[in-house]
Amino acid sequence: MSIFPRGKIYWYKFYFAGQLIRESSKSTSKTVAKNAENQRRRELEQGFNNVQTRREIRIRQLRDVAEDYLGDYRLRFRGVTFAEYAIGHVVRHLGEKLLIDVDETTVLAYQTARLKEQAAPKSINEEVRFLLTMMGESGDVIRVRLRKKKKLKLPARRKIGKAYEPEETQRMGDISRTSRSPHIRLALTLALNAGMRDSEIKSLTWGQLHLDKGYLQVGKSKTDAGEGRTIPINSVLRQAILEHRARYEKKFKTIADEWYVFPFGKPRPSDPTRPVTTLKTAWKNVRKNANVTGRWHDHRHTLITQLAESGAGEETIRQIVGHVSKEVLRDYLHVRMKAKREALEGIVVQPSAKKQEE
Numbered sequence: 001m002s003i004f005p006r007g008k009i010y011w012y013k014f015y016f017a018g019q020l021i022r023e024s025s026k027s028t029s030k031t032v033a034k035n036a037e038n039q040r041r042r043e044l045e046q047g048f049n050n051v052q053t054r055r056e057i058r059i060r061q062l063r064d065v066a067e068d069y070l071g072d073y074r075l076r077f078r079g080v081t082f083a084e085y086a087i088g089h090v091v092r093h094l095g096e097k098l099l100i101d102v103d104e105t106t107v108l109a110y111q112t113a114r115l116k117e118q119a120a121p122k123s124i125n126e127e128v129r130f131l132l133t134m135m136g137e138s139g140d141v142i143r144v145r146l147r148k149k150k151k152l153k154l155p156a157r158r159k160i161g162k163a164y165e166p167e168e169t170q171r172m173g174d175i176s177r178t179s180r181s182p183h184i185r186l187a188l189t190l191a192l193n194a195g196m197r198d199s200e201i202k203s204l205t206w207g208q209l210h211l212d213k214g215y216l217q218v219g220k221s222k223t224d225a226g227e228g229r230t231i232p233i234n235s236v237l238r239q240a241i242l243e244h245r246a247r248y249e250k251k252f253k254t255i256a257d258e259w260y261v262f263p264f265g266k267p268r269p270s271d272p273t274r275p276v277t278t279l280k281t282a283w284k285n286v287r288k289n290a291n292v293t294g295r296w297h298d299h300r301h302t303l304i305t306q307l308a309e310s311g312a313g314e315e316t317i318r319q320i321v322g323h324v325s326k327e328v329l330r331d332y333l334h335v336r337m338k339a340k341r342e343a344l345e346g347i348v349v350q351p352s353a354k355k356q357e358e
Contacts, residue, residue: 002014003030003033009024010024010025010029011033012025061097061099062090062094062131063095065135066090066134069134086127087127090110090127090130090131102131103142104149104151107131108146121155125153125154161298161300161301163301164292164298164299168290172188172286173188175286176188179282179286180282181281182268182269183262183279184286185243186262188283188286189237191300191303193234194233194237195300195303195304195321198296199220199221200219200220202260202275202278204260205257207258215231215232215233216233226322252272260272260273260274283296301334304329309339314329
C-alpha cells in the first residue's frame with residue numbers, strides 16, 4: 001500500500017494480480033485517499049472473482065487488449081483500415097481503463113464523448129461494436145444489457161446513394177478530359193463502366209488488363225465475391241485505357257505487368273511500383289466544375305441502375321460488381337424517374353386506328 005502526494009492531491013499505488021494500479025484519489029486528505037485505495041481494491045477483487053473469463057485478461061488495460069485484437073484482425077481480414085480507425089478512437093478515450101472497469105456506463109459515456117466530437121452515429125455504433133467484441137464474454141453481457149435498455153445503438157440516418165443522371169455523367173466525363181490529374185479520366189471511366197470500387201481502381205496493375213481478350217480482372221477486393229472477378233471491357237473503357245497507356249508509355253518509356261496503372265507521385269506520377277494513395281482532390285475538382293453533387297461510390301450505384309434499366313439480370317449485375325447477396329444489390333438500385341415514367345406509359349392502351357377515324 002502506498003499513498004503519495006502530487007501537488008496537493010493524494011494518489012495511491014498498489015499491485016493487483018501483477019498489474020500496477022496507480023490512480024488519483026482526487027482528494028487533498030490523506031485519510032480519504034487511504035479509504036479510496038481500500039475501496040478500489042475491493043472493487044477489483046469483486047470484479048476479479050465474479051467474471052468467468054480468464055482473470056489475467058480482465059485486469060489488462062484496454063489499450064493492450066486492443067493491440068492484440070488488431071494483430072489478430074490483420075491476420076484474418078484483408079480490410080483493416082476502418083478497424084484501425086474505429087479502435088483508434090476507442091483507445092484514445094478508454095485505453096487507460098482496465099477491462100474490469102468497463103461497464104454500461106462507460107459505453108454510454110463514450111457515445112456521448114464521441115457525439116460531442118461530432119462523430120457520425122453510424123461510426124460510433126461501429127466503434128462500440130469493436131469495443132464489446134474485444135472484451136469477449138464481458139462485452140457480450142454489456143451488449144445484452146444495453147440492447148434491453150434500447151441504448152446499444154445510436155439512431156443513425158441511413159445514407160442513401162444515388163444514380164447520376166446521363167447529363168451529369170456526360171459533364172463529369174468532359175471535365176475529366178481537361179483535368180490536370182493524369183489519373184481521373186480513366187479512374188472515372190472504370191468506375192462508371194466497370195463498377196470498380198475506389199480501392200480496386202487504385203490497386204489496379206497492367207497485368208490485370210487483358211485488352212487482347214477484352215476483359216480485366218479485379219485483384220484484392222472488399223468482399224470474397226469481388227476478388228478475382230472478371231469484367232468485360234466495353235468500347236468506352238477500352239478507348240480510355242488506350243489513351244491512358246499512351247501517356248503512361250511516354251512518361252515511363254515502357255510498361256511492366258506488375259506496375260500500377262495509377263502510379264504514385266506528387267505533384268506528378270513518378271513511381272510506377274507504388275499505387276496512388278488518393279483521388280479525392282481530382283474527384284472534388286471534377287465534381288465541382290461539373291456542378292454535380294454526390295459521392296465517388298455513387299458511380300457504382302449509377303452503373304447498377306443503368307444495367308438494370310437496360311434489362312440485365314440480377315446475377316449478371318452481381319458478377320460484374322461483385323456483390324454477395326440480392327439484398328445488398330437492391331440497396332444500390334435506383335430506378336430513375338424517366339425509366340419509371342416510360343414503364344407506366346408502356347401499359348397505356350392506345351385507341352385503335354379504326355376508332356380514331358370514327
